[in-house]
Amino acid sequence: MDKEVVRVLILEDDPDIREAFSLLLEADGYTVQAYGDAESALAEAAGFQPAAVLVDFALPGMDGADFTAQLRRELGTELVVIAVTAASRPEDHERLEAAGIDFLLPKPLAAERLRRFLPPLNGRA
Known part of the structure; x- marks a missing residue:
């Protein structure tokens, strides 16, 4: 059985x-x-067609909010976008x-917490 690719x-x-x-x-x-x-x-x-995106807020140039808005315009709403950030305002x-x-x-983010929000691999929940 082929392994499902989750990007x-x-x-x-x-x-x-x-x-x-x-x-x-x-x-x-x-x-x-x-x-x-x-x-x-x-x-x-x-070209990559991700199922999920992890995005920081504070970035050089375009920040995470502007990136997310542009990504949604280009790729739609099917992918899961997770902001992982130290921004607290x-x-x-x-x-x-x-x-x-x-x-x-x-941030800081424990691995187990992050895993709960990602799409499952091979149909695992």
Whole structure:
């Protein structure tokens, strides 16, 4: 039986956090592409066709809310967008929600908590 491919795009400007998320999700069996800036992630997202996106709020250039709004315009509402951020201001959270995130998870984030919000692998819940 072929293994189901579940793609996750990561947008995180901190290289250590980006690598940690990538390694964690790849070890779980997800197919991952990770980017440090929104422009690069947007340029590749349509071709990658992610089922889920992890996005930071505070990014160089385009922030996570603007990225999410653009991603939703380009790819629609089927994918799961999870904001993983240290941003704590209510106005930042409101912008992320207005842009179309599905879940807002604060940093630091435990792996088990993140796993609860990702699409299941091979039909596992």
